[in-house]
Amino acid sequence: MEQVFFHVDMDAFYAAIEVLDNPQYRGKCLLIGGSGKRSVVATASYEARRFGVHSAMPMAQALRLCPQALVVKPRMERYHQMSAIVMDILKRFSSSVQQISIDEAFLDMSGTRRLFGIPREAGKLLKKTVYEETGLTISVGIGGSRFIAKMASDYDKPDGLCRVSVGKEIAFIDAIGLKKLWGVGKVTQELLSKHHITSTAELRSYQESTLHNLFGTSMGHYLYQACRGIDPGIFSCEAKSHSISTETTFAEDVRDEETLHEVLLFMSHEVMFRCLDEKQIARTVSLKLRQPDFSTSTIQVTPQATLYSAEQIYQIALQLLGQKWSEGKPIRLIGLALQGLYHGTRPLQEELFEDPYQKKRKLEEVVLALHKQGKQVIKAANLPSKDE
Numbered sequence: 001m002e003q004v005f006f007h008v009d010m011d012a013f014y015a016a017i018e019v020l021d022n023p024q025y026r027g028k029c030l031l032i033g034g035s036g037k038r039s040v041v042a043t044a045s046y047e048a049r050r051f052g053v054h055s056a057m058p059m060a061q062a063l064r065l066c067p068q069a070l071v072v073k074p075r076m077e078r079y080h081q082m083s084a085i086v087m088d089i090l091k092r093f094s095s096s097v098q099q100i101s102i103d104e105a106f107l108d109m110s111g112t113r114r115l116f117g118i119p120r121e122a123g124k125l126l127k128k129t130v131y132e133e134t135g136l137t138i139s140v141g142i143g144g145s146r147f148i149a150k151m152a153s154d155y156d157k158p159d160g161l162c163r164v165s166v167g168k169e170i171a172f173i174d175a176i177g178l179k180k181l182w183g184v185g186k187v188t189q190e191l192l193s194k195h196h197i198t199s200t201a202e203l204r205s206y207q208e209s210t211l212h213n214l215f216g217t218s219m220g221h222y223l224y225q226a227c228r229g230i231d232p233g234i235f236s237c238e239a240k241s242h243s244i245s246t247e248t249t250f251a252e253d254v255r256d257e258e259t260l261h262e263v264l265l266f267m268s269h270e271v272m273f274r275c276l277d278e279k280q281i282a283r284t285v286s287l288k289l290r291q292p293d294f295s296t297s298t299i300q301v302t303p304q305a306t307l308y309s310a311e312q313i314y315q316i317a318l319q320l321l322g323q324k325w326s327e328g329k330p331i332r333l334i335g336l337a338l339q340g341l342y343h344g345t346r347p348l349q350e351e352l353f354e355d356p357y358q359k360k361r362k363l364e365e366v367v368l369a370l371h372k373q374g375k376q377v378i379k380a381a382n383l384p385s386k387d388e
Contacts, residue, residue: 001110001111002110002144002166003108003110003144003145004108004110004112004119004142004143004144005106005107005108005110005142005143005144005145005146005148005149006093006094006106006107006109006119006122006123006126006140006141006142006149007104007105007106007107007140007141007146007149007150007152007153008090008104008105008106008107008126008138008139008140008153009103009104009139009140009141009142009153009154009157010083010084010086010103010104010136010137010139011046011137011138011139011158011159012043012044012045012046012049012136012137012369013043013079013082013083013102013103013136013296014032014042014043014074014103015030015032015043015045015046015048015072016045016084016134016136016137017075017078017079018030018032018072019045020134020135020136020240021078024279025045025070025072027047027257028045028047028070029044029045029047029048029053029066029068029069029070029348030044030045030047030048030069030070030072031043031044031045031048031053031062031063031066031070031071031072032044032072032073032074033057033059033066033071033073033074033208033262034059034071034073035059035071036059037060038262039058039060039257039262040055040056040057040058040059040258040259040262040263041053041054041055041056041057041058041059041136042055042060042074042266043055044057044062044069045120046158047076047117048062048066048069051065051066051069051239052065052066052309053065053066053069054251054252055218055248055250055251056248056250056251056254056263057250057251057258058259059071065373068103070229074266076266076269076270076273076297077273078270079102080102080270080274080277081137082134082152083102083103084274084277084351084371085133085134085216086134086136086138087099087105089129089130089133089134090105090107090126092129093107093109093112093116093122093125093126094107094108094109094112096108099274100245100246100247101246101247101248101270102246102270102274104153106146106149106150108307109142116215119142119163120142120161120163123140123161123163125141126138127159127161128142137158137159138159139153139154139156139157139158139160139161139329140153140160140161140162140164141153141154141155141160141162141164142162142164143163143164143169144164144166144169145229145230145231146231146234147182147226147229147230147231147232147234148164148169148172148229149164150182150232151172151176151180151181151182152164152172152302154180154182155180157175169228169229169230170204170212170228170229172229173200173226173227174199174200174201175226177199177200178192178197178199178200178203180196181200181226181235182226182234183222183226183232183249183294183332184223184226185250185251185252185253185292185332186252186253187253187292187330188219188223188292191215195214195263200227202221203227204227204228206224208220208221208224209306210223215293216293217294217296218294218295219292219294219295221294222294227342229331233321240305241339243337243339243341244271244274244275244278244280244336244337244338245271245279245280245335245336245337245338245340246267246270246271246335246336247288247333247334247335247336248263248267248334248335249332249333250331250332250333250334253292253330253331253332253333254330254334255327255328255329255330255331257327260321260325260331260334261318261321263334264314264317264318264321264334264336265314267317267334267335267336268311268313268314268317268336269310269314271310271313271336271338272309272310272313272338273310274339275338279343280338280341280342280343281306281307281342282307282339282340282341283302283307283339283340283341283342284300284301284302284338284339284340285300285301285303285307285313285316285317285320285336285337285338285339286298286299286300286320286337286338286339287299287300287320287321287324287334287335287336287337287383288333288334288335288336288337289321289331289333289334289335290332290333290334291329291330291331291332292330292332294332295331297324299320299324300320300339301319301320301325302340303314303316303319307338313336313338317336346371
């Protein structure tokens with residue numbers, strides 16, 4: 001049976017929801033995030049991206065590039081609500097949905113042809129269903145591996161649909177080129193250029209051992225696999241019952257603490273709201289960091305106290321970051337996961353006295369419930385605000 005994977009990417013997700021809820025924003029440059037000195041861009045609308053703005057960019061820099069942009073405070077509860085609706089739609093198309101962040105997921109569509117037609121027809125139907133039920137557009141990439149599907153979803157954004165047939169992977173890789181090869185950022189491109197490698201075809205001419213010698217084992221192996229359209233194993237399938245996770249790949253390597261802290265703040269709220277929605281309690285917090293040379297490290301902790309709230313997860317994430325990362329060290333990707341999950345709303349072992357974070361969890365549960373009823377409420381505590 002032919003393996004078929006979809007990668008679904010919700011187009012400028014936070015900005016798209018703000019436009020959906022506030023039609024007066026349509027066609028304007030939107031920056032989702034705080035406007036304080038230390039704030040970063042969570043999402044930029046496509047209108048703003050034309051000025052060179054991208055996520056995780058310092059807000060001050062973004063406003064210099066696009067001074068006419070409107071800065072909109074994030075509403076994580078609302079974004080989570082819409083994400084959950086889209087994910088429920090995806091689960092109607094596949095029994096194997098791997099959510100990797102609030103706005104993207106992989107679907108294993110192998111063996112679904114009788115239900116939804118050939119892959120391209122299934123992709124069209126999925127896009128149509130999401131738009132009709134939510135008003136949001138998605139981009140769908142289709143390939144024989146998660147790696148190819150991930151790049152295909154980015155090929156014709158926004159509202160894109162790209163199918164890379166089995167056997168056409170190398171032709172696709174050559175068509176998108178080194179600049180669009182997933183995981184190859186500016187730093188890696190500069191390293192390749194120093195060795196006069198300017199195309200994926202030139203990269204394929206090198207033996208893997210030579211790439212190891214030039215760029216190190218991790219990067220050399222990745223480049224050897226990636227330029228041949230072979231999945232390097234970046235997107236591993238995780239058991240949904242064991243982990244709720246999210247990750248962000250930066251457009252440019254991040255070296256400063258403030259940006260990483262703010263990204264972790266968004267991530268902490270995302271995984272906690274997913275945890276609340278699925279009525280799960282976690283035992284362990286795990287942090288993942290990937291450097292420009294593709295070396296990846298993880299660190300985790302299982303605290304004695306029950307994990308109740310986003311603020312609590314954020315504080316633990318900061319501690320893990322402090323143990324694993326030093327200021328100035330470039331980071332390509334950061335990920336946060338809740339592990340050791342069990343179903344329920346109460347800890348397995350009750351505390352004698354109520355944990356202060358338990359009160360925050362109750363508040364977050366109320367906020368989530370109100371958003372599910374379509375009511376607009378205040379943002380989650382600690383998210384960036386305009387007067388920071």
